[in-house]
Amino acid sequence: xxxxxxxxxxxxxxxxxxxxxxxxxxxxxxxxxxxxxxxxxxxxxxxxxxxxxxxxxxxxxxxxxxxxxxxxxxxxxxxxxxxxxxxxxxxxxxxxxxxxxxxxxxxxxxxxxxxxxxxxxxxxxxxxxxxxxxxxxxxxxxxxxxxxxxxxxxxxxxxxxxxxxxxxxxxxxxxxxxxxxxxxxxxxxxxxxxxxxxxxxxxxxxxxxxxxxxxxxxxxxxxxxxxxxxxxxxxxxxxxxxxxxxxxxxxxxxxxxxxxxxxxxxxxxxxxxxxxxxxxxxxxxxxxxxxxxxxxxxxxxxxxxxxxxxxxxxxxxxxxxxxxxxxxxxxxxxxxxxxxxxxxxxxxxxxxxxx
Amino acid sequence: xxxxxxxxxxxxxxxxxxxxxxxxxxxxxxxxxxxxxxxxxxxxxxxxxxxxxxxxxxxxxxxxxxxxxxxxxxxxxxxxxxxxxxxxxxxxxxxxxxxxxxxxxxxxxxxxxxxxxxxxxxxxxxxxxxxxxxxxxxxxxxxxxxxxxxxxxxxxxxxxxxxxxxxxxxxxxxxxxxxxxxxxxxxxxxxxxxxxxxxxxxxxxxxxxxxxxxxxxxxxxxxxxxxxxxxxxxxxxxxxxxxxxxxxxxxxxxxxxxxxxxxxxxxxxxxxxxxxxxxxxxxxxxxxxxxxxxxxxxxxxxxxxxxxxxxxxxxxxxxxxxxxxxxxxxxxxxxxxxxxxxxxxxxxxxxxxxx
DNA sequence: CACGGGTATGTTAGCGGTAACACTCGTCAG
DNA sequence: CTGACGAGTGTTACCGCTAACATACCCGTG
Numbered sequence: 001x002x003x004x005x006x007x008x009x010x011x012x013x014x015x016x017x018x019x020x021x022x023x024x025x026x027x028x029x030x031x032x033x034x035x036x037x038x039x040x041x042x043x044x045x046x047x048x049x050x051x052x053x054x055x056x057x058x059x060x061x062x063x064x065x066x067x068x069x070x071x072x073x074x075x076x077x078x079x080x081x082x083x084x085x086x087x088x089x090x091x092x093x094x095x096x097x098x099x100x101x102x103x104x105x106x107x108x109x110x111x112x113x114x115x116x117x118x119x120x121x122x123x124x125x126x127x128x129x130x131x132x133x134x135x136x137x138x139x140x141x142x143x144x145x146x147x148x149x150x151x152x153x154x155x156x157x158x159x160x161x162x163x164x165x166x167x168x169x170x171x172x173x174x175x176x177x178x179x180x181x182x183x184x185x186x187x188x189x190x191x192x193x194x195x196x197x198x199x200x201x202x203x204x205x206x207x208x209x210x211x212x213x214x215x216x217x218x219x220x221x222x223x224x225x226x227x228x229x230x231x232x233x234x235x236x237x238x239x240x241x242x243x244x245x246x247x248x249x250x251x252x253x254x255x256x257x258x259x260x261x262x263x264x265x266x267x268x269x270x271x272x273x274x275x276x277x278x279x280x281x282x283x284x285x286x287x288x289x290x291x292x293x294x295x296x297x298x299x300x301x302x303x304x305x306x307x308x309x310x311x312x313x314x315x316x317x318x319x320x321x322x323x324x325x326x327x328x329x330x331x332x333x334x335x336x337x338x339x340x341x342x343x344x345x346x347x348x349x350x351x352x353x354x355x
Numbered sequence: 356x357x358x359x360x361x362x363x364x365x366x367x368x369x370x371x372x373x374x375x376x377x378x379x380x381x382x383x384x385x386x387x388x389x390x391x392x393x394x395x396x397x398x399x400x401x402x403x404x405x406x407x408x409x410x411x412x413x414x415x416x417x418x419x420x421x422x423x424x425x426x427x428x429x430x431x432x433x434x435x436x437x438x439x440x441x442x443x444x445x446x447x448x449x450x451x452x453x454x455x456x457x458x459x460x461x462x463x464x465x466x467x468x469x470x471x472x473x474x475x476x477x478x479x480x481x482x483x484x485x486x487x488x489x490x491x492x493x494x495x496x497x498x499x500x501x502x503x504x505x506x507x508x509x510x511x512x513x514x515x516x517x518x519x520x521x522x523x524x525x526x527x528x529x530x531x532x533x534x535x536x537x538x539x540x541x542x543x544x545x546x547x548x549x550x551x552x553x554x555x556x557x558x559x560x561x562x563x564x565x566x567x568x569x570x571x572x573x574x575x576x577x578x579x580x581x582x583x584x585x586x587x588x589x590x591x592x593x594x595x596x597x598x599x600x601x602x603x604x605x606x607x608x609x610x611x612x613x614x615x616x617x618x619x620x621x622x623x624x625x626x627x628x629x630x631x632x633x634x635x636x637x638x639x640x641x642x643x644x645x646x647x648x649x650x651x652x653x654x655x656x657x658x659x660x661x662x663x664x665x666x667x668x669x670x671x672x673x674x675x676x677x678x679x680x681x682x683x684x685x686x687x688x689x690x691x692x693x694x695x696x697x698x699x700x701x702x703x704x705x706x707x708x709x710x
Numbered sequence: 711c712a713c714g715g716g717t718a719t720g721t722t723a724g725c726g727g728t729a730a731c732a733c734t735c736g737t738c739a740g
Numbered sequence: 741c742t743g744a745c746g747a748g749t750g751t752t753a754c755c756g757c758t759a760a761c762a763t764a765c766c767c768g769t770g
Binding site: 379386410415418 | 755756757758759
């Protein structure tokens with residue numbers, strides 16, 4: 001009778017019985033304890049194999065006080081950036097033998113971030129990575145009094161939370177300098193939402209580069225990262241006199257902008273040069289192929305796990321720490337020489353054919 | 356002395372002491388057990404609040420044999436489809452009070468899928484969602500002897516694993532019929548990799564629709580989902596006599612194809628109509644805005660969790676079950692009337708200007 | 711007024727591991 | 741020859757929770 005029941009999966013005691021040792025010895029083998037005779041170890045291993053034994057996760061976690069699980073809080077994991085970062089995080093964590101538990105936020109509010117962290121804490125995660133690029137969530141993090149190791153991706157400016165981020169400022173500067181080298185008088189900017197730290201960094205880099213070159217700084221247009229907002233920005237920009245170069249804060253908006261330019265018969269790069277940011281896989285096939293700033297999201301993910309694990313495993317609070325991953329320019333067809341005939345001080349309607 | 360130590364987080368016994376009850380009563384309150392006096396409940400709740408008590412996840416999991424954690428195995432979570440599906444899964448799971456642990460595969464092999472499932476099993480997940488659109492992984496699933504509740508997204512054809520998927524066949528049919536309605540003689544196809552079930556479904560739907568309409572079925576070109584492969588396919592197609600309409604198996608490849616057409620001065624939709632699949636956010640801003648088949652990934656995620664939770668919570672094996680989520684056509688500018696002058700049996704070089 | 715039966719609560723025994731300590735041997739120094 | 745010591749192994753005590761059973765008390769009833 002009892003043999004027909006859906007037998008419970010074997011436990012350590014079963015292995016011990018089969019191998020003719022105590023359960024503690026089994027535990028020793030599993031934990032690579034040195035004081036186990038080779039022959040005994042073999043016997044235990046054989047028993048484990050025969051029974052298909054697997055250590056019970058919960059029991060182990062209960063006594064060791066470690067779940068070997070990392071929590072990730074992220075904003076909209078559908079976006080290329082967060083998705084790629086999480087991919088890197090997951091790969092690195094798994095390589096180190098950690099599980100990754102994810103909470104994906106619809107909206108990015110301080111309360112939402114805190115709630116998510118609370119949820120993960122309830123699961124007993126050993127540490128948390130917050131991919132929270134908004135300033136509000138950075139503030140939430142700063143206010144966090146958890147003693148749980150935490151690392152922020154893009155946004156740990158305030159507070160003692162260590163942070164890993166791509167060098168937005170320098171990336172933006174590269175974009176602008178690239179355009180200036182082509183002889184453009186100045187570079188316009190379509191930025192991301194103002195409360196995003198990444199948007200802020202790119203804006204700052206753009207300003208710095210223009211300032212350093214002594215160029216006029218046009219009023220930036222604020223988008224929301226979506227292709228649509230880039231499209232709208234494009235239509236606004238078309239009417240700007242003297243426009244020959246635009247630095248768009250992400251590739252998706254750049255796509256929208258290119259579309260708007262196409263509708264208004266502005267040719268890129270002959271009349272206006274465009275540079276994006278992110279280097280999404282599609283960028284190479286935009287009309288025209290987009291010059292953009294490449295971000296190594298995988299590296300960001302890896303580095304953040306590296307820091308987090310170091311803190312978890314050493315119990316070290318390590319203080320504030322900031323890792324900056326460089327960004328690099330990928331030159332493609334959307335940027336080129338400034339048009340020879342500048343329409344510098346021309347009136348509203350320039351030589352371009354506009355509808 | 357002892358008060359200066361980093362005090363261990365409070366346990367049930369601490370709450371019990373503070374509330375002047377036994378730890379079991381605390382447990383009863385936490386588990387909404389009916390037999391607790393209202394006043395006692397209040398007192399316990401107050402104590403919990405005061406101490407900031409949180410139930411220990413591992414201890415609870417150990418005794419209930421449930422981790423309230425769901426495992427997700429997915430191929431390349433960087434892609435829009437998987438990322439969106441996982442987003443839906445995560446939202447639905449969290450709403451039901453479950454954690455979501457993710458393993459993201461670099462390559463999709465049967466061994467990889469099994470290893471990932473093993474990894475998650477080691478964490479003690481209560482159930483698994485496999486977002487594994489390749490045929491090889493579907494086979495791996497079928498061979499799986501785990502007694503863990505499992506549900507497949509796109510791909511549980513073989514074996515008793517329940518599956519949730521978008522109606523690829525019907526989606527493809529809609530794409531083709533849409534094109535045929537515009538008077539196109541036939542529709543070419545750029546398919547996905549042959550071992551992907553989604554690619555297979557779209558191919559089948561395309562064939563069926565053409566067969567039903569009594570149209571010739573051109574040789575499909577096989578891509579790998581990437582924009583580049585679409586680009587290459589585009590260059591191949593340009594030389595096909597009689598080409599007026601193409602159904603591309605995903606939007607990314609469609610982008611590449613549009614690029615190739617642009618380089619060869621083929622205008623879309625005037626000379627050739629193009630329809631994609633997926634409806635990625637960028638599609639609306641492609642040159643020209645892409646007519647495509649919209650997939651409700653969120654719904655797929657939600658439905659798969661629904662099935663999984665039902666099986667977990669009822670212990671019900673439920674047998675084979677298949678949920679099909681409809682796909683819908685989104686008509687945009689890339690598709691339109693077939694050109695009046697058919698270049699039906701024309702020689703290699705047609706009236707088009709080709710470089 | 712003794713008694714059955716429900717309600718509110720307490721007590722006890724695990725869940726399946728790991729850590730600490732105890733024990734049994736050889737081996738070797740004094 | 742004996743005691744110290746370390747290697748190999750076993751025994752026991754938890755980790756923090758829930759389930760099962762035990763207990764105390766209240767009520768209505770014959």
